[in-house]
Structure formats: C-alpha cells, structure tokens
Amino acid sequence: MAEVKKHGETALLVIDMQNDFIKAGGPMHVGGGQAIVPSVIKAVQVARQRGIFVIWVVREHDPLGRDVELFRRHLYGDGKEGPTTKGTKGAELIDGLVIEEGDYKLVKTRFSAFFATHLHSFLQNNGIKSLVVVANIFDMKNVGVATPTLEEWCRSSA
Numbered sequence: 001m002a003e004v005k006k007h008g009e010t011a012l013l014v015i016d017m018q019n020d021f022i023k024a025g026g027p028m029h030v031g032g033g034q035a036i037v038p039s040v041i042k043a044v045q046v047a048r049q050r051g052i053f054v055i056w057v058v059r060e061h062d063p064l065g066r067d068v069e070l071f072r073r074h075l076y077g078d079g080k081e082g083p084t085t086k087g088t089k090g091a092e093l094i095d096g097l098v099i100e101e102g103d104y105k106l107v108k109t110r111f112s113a114f115f116a117t118h119l120h121s122f123l124q125n126n127g128i129k130s131l132v133v134v135a136n137i138f139d140m141k142n143v144g145v146a147t148p149t150l151e152e153w154c155r156s157s158a
Contacts, residue, residue, distance in 0.1 A: 010128065010131070010132065011054070011123065011131055012044065012047040013055050013057060013113065014054065016058070016135055017037070017097050017134075018093055019091070021136055026083075027075065027090070036134070040134045041096045047132070056104065056105045058106070059109065060085070061086060063085050063086070064076055064077045068109065
C-alpha cells in the first residue's frame, strides 16, 4: 500500500464527475463512469469526516467554444450546446455529488487537471503533499503519481 500522509497535508482530488462525462449518451461519456459514482460519493464523505481538503476539478467551456481544443470547436457555437458548457446541465456534477463550503473548485479547459492549470501551485501554496485521486480513467492515463487505491485509503486508520 502506498503511504497515506497526515490528513492536513492530504487532499482528495475529484476529477470530471460531471453529467456529460458520466451519463450514458453524454457527449464526453467515459464508459464505466456511472459505476464509480457510489465509490466517489463514499470517498468524499470519508474525506470530509477526516477533515481532508476536497478539490473538485471540472471542465467548463465558453458557449462559443473559444477555449476548447481546435479539434472540438465544431461541437460549439451556432446555437449548439457544446459539451460541459458553463451553466448547462451537462457541466453540473452528477447527482449525489455537491461542492460544499470549504471545498475548492478548479476549472480546466483542457483534457487534464495537471496540464495548463494552476493546480500544482495551488497544492504547494496550501501545503498539500499527498493526493487521493478519484476520476474517470481518461484523465489519469499519463499521470505518473503513486497513490493508494480508494479501498486502501478508506480502510486506512483515521
């Protein structure tokens, strides 16, 4: 099992748990996403019970698609509701997950929470040295960070 750090230095990173990624038929649907929702809800509950900082990473875009990758721009504008457009149902968190006071919301406009965002400096500035990450696997393909499994983390001593 990977080492779990002191709770004050740990954050739970919840990535892409939005309707457009999780719901079947969503324009950014990731297979298997719906199956992990109960575990993500549990992880958020455990984090809050332990006083662990919860960071929500969400993808939100301009309605005209001016901030999306070039290969996705055709999905926006001309009256189209593009994937994870700010203020739409698709950009909302899946039912059962709620950002609460004291949590932090990081908005990304690209494929990764770790690319072209201020996540790294935010973690450093807040003394975070250990992450527990819950996300659809798409975002985690190229991240070389050792973390305990969700099961290991929830089982570890409080």
